[in-house]
Amino acid sequence: MELKLDRPIVFFDLETTGISFSEDRIVDVALLKRHPDGHEEIFESLVNPGISIPSEATAIHHITNEMVRDAPTFRVLAPKLLELFDGSDVGGFGVSRFDLPMIAGEFKRNGFLWSTEGRRVIDAMKIFHRMEPRTLGAALKFYCSKSLEGAHRASADAKASAEVFWAQLDRYPALPKDLPGLHEFCTSMDLKFVDPEGKFVWSKDNKACFNFGKYKLVPIETVAKRDPSYLMWLAGEKRSSTEVIDICTNALRGRYPDKKG
Numbered sequence: 001m002e003l004k005l006d007r008p009i010v011f012f013d014l015e016t017t018g019i020s021f022s023e024d025r026i027v028d029v030a031l032l033k034r035h036p037d038g039h040e041e042i043f044e045s046l047v048n049p050g051i052s053i054p055s056e057a058t059a060i061h062h063i064t065n066e067m068v069r070d071a072p073t074f075r076v077l078a079p080k081l082l083e084l085f086d087g088s089d090v091g092g093f094g095v096s097r098f099d100l101p102m103i104a105g106e107f108k109r110n111g112f113l114w115s116t117e118g119r120r121v122i123d124a125m126k127i128f129h130r131m132e133p134r135t136l137g138a139a140l141k142f143y144c145s146k147s148l149e150g151a152h153r154a155s156a157d158a159k160a161s162a163e164v165f166w167a168q169l170d171r172y173p174a175l176p177k178d179l180p181g182l183h184e185f186c187t188s189m190d191l192k193f194v195d196p197e198g199k200f201v202w203s204k205d206n207k208a209c210f211n212f213g214k215y216k217l218v219p220i221e222t223v224a225k226r227d228p229s230y231l232m233w234l235a236g237e238k239r240s241s242t243e244v245i246d247i248c249t250n251a252l253r254g255r256y257p258d259k260k261g
Helices: 056-061 074-085 095-109 124-133 137-145 154-171 179-191 220-226 228-236 244-250
Strands: 009-016 026-034 042-047 089-092 121-123 201-203 209-212
Touching: 009 074, 009 095, 026 056, 026 074, 042 074, 056 179, 056 228, 074 095, 089 095, 095 121, 095 244, 121 124, 209 220, 220 228, 220 244, 228 244
Parallel strands: 009 089, 089 121
Antiparallel strands: 009 026, 026 042, 201 209
């Protein structure tokens, strides 16, 4: 579908030394400016952050200190970026939560005025989350390529639930192969969540643990000490909630969730 624009829109993305808006810096910036007549301008540049890039960050975006050593600083790039943003709306994937506050902070630190005031912000991640529901019908379509007929009638929903389950067993070989194992897999999700997203749960001894992936039920503190790049990866995921990002950031600094009561 062709969208009629009444002014340009700039889609942009950043790579950084980390996820702290106050302490971390931009190391890579890319902008795509779409004009109302359809033509596009693309600008991208590595950025010398003025601080060392942590190895955990390099493991995610593969940008090294050597690569940015001779790159322009943000202060040098700022006039060009302001020119591209001028009179434009802004967009991107997850920009509302990370890219916009990060770049606004960089402009401010370097003595330039820039904000989203008067701009329309289009976040493709928010559209994705609202338009791709997590319902039984959506699951049947995803796993079985079928449409749910007679939704919200018990017989149709029961049949669809069973079909989804059998299809999940085929799709995910790592799932337990017996009912006791599947029971444990499912009920472990009912542990009290540390965050609203359910990425972390409290263990029986009140330690915050991962609730997914290769470190499922492993304490955050253990992962922070043994594999900090995993926390960096999760915090850098644009789908991660603010709460998850905060938990990861604090853990990388030696501060871990404390269960009250």
